[in-house]
Amino acid sequence: MFIQPWDAGLDEAEWQTWIAEGHDFGLLTVNGLPGHPPTVVPTHFTGDGNHLLIHLARPNPVWESIEHDPNVTFTVTGDYAFVPGPWRAGPGTPATEGVPTSYYAAVQFICRAAIVDDPEAKAELLRRQLAHFQPDGDHAPVAVGRPPYGRMLSGIRGLRLQVTDVRAKFKYDDHKPVEHRAAVADRLIERGQGLDAPTAQQQLRRLDRIGPWKP
Numbered sequence: 001m002f003i004q005p006w007d008a009g010l011d012e013a014e015w016q017t018w019i020a021e022g023h024d025f026g027l028l029t030v031n032g033l034p035g036h037p038p039t040v041v042p043t044h045f046t047g048d049g050n051h052l053l054i055h056l057a058r059p060n061p062v063w064e065s066i067e068h069d070p071n072v073t074f075t076v077t078g079d080y081a082f083v084p085g086p087w088r089a090g091p092g093t094p095a096t097e098g099v100p101t102s103y104y105a106a107v108q109f110i111c112r113a114a115i116v117d118d119p120e121a122k123a124e125l126l127r128r129q130l131a132h133f134q135p136d137g138d139h140a141p142v143a144v145g146r147p148p149y150g151r152m153l154s155g156i157r158g159l160r161l162q163v164t165d166v167r168a169k170f171k172y173d174d175h176k177p178v179e180h181r182a183a184v185a186d187r188l189i190e191r192g193q194g195l196d197a198p199t200a201q202q203q204l205r206r207l208d209r210i211g212p213w214k215p
């Protein structure tokens with residue numbers, strides 16, 4: 001992922017906060033076997049220290065590739081919107097000559113994958129995921145040999161992804177003048193389509209933290 005200096009995460013806390021705000025679904029990318037393309041799997045994940053926890057169905061085609069090469073990437077994106085050209089036209093430039101762009105946040109985790117096959121270890125992985133996604137505990141116990149989850153454990157395999165690097169990108173025109181960025185945020189809120197509102201919130205948040213861009 002190419003990151004311009006003005007699009008880079010400001011610090012670790014920025015991307016960690018963004019992930020913790022509910023961005024817990026992404027794309028697992030696994031290197032393909034020789035002569036084959038990469039495999040990309042959309043899935044939820046749970047953080048566990050410097051690991052990401054995932055489980056997938058046993059028939060999923062990723063396992064052989066991971067066993068061959070455990071180096072994987074997990075990508076989370078969100079708060080994105082298309083910004084039309086006229087919104088970005090500079091002072092004195094005809095609106096039709098403005099160049100459109102995309103705004104978005106993206107965090108890429110570079111990881112080394114370890115497959116989890118032990119039944120109790122898989123049960124513990126599921127317990128951790130349920131603690132995140134169903135914190136009220138409104139589910140049956142996850143235990144080996146105990147229904148309903150016990151009989152399902154053989155149908156899944158777990159993944160512990162050890163995070164070795166993180167690349168964070170918040171692409172919201174931070175190199176543009178303050179007035180321009182504020183005006184685009186207003187237009188996004190006014191348009192109100194898709195993820196326009198959270199995109200505007202990210203732009204305004206970055207504007208508050210960065211102010212005028214200083215190379």
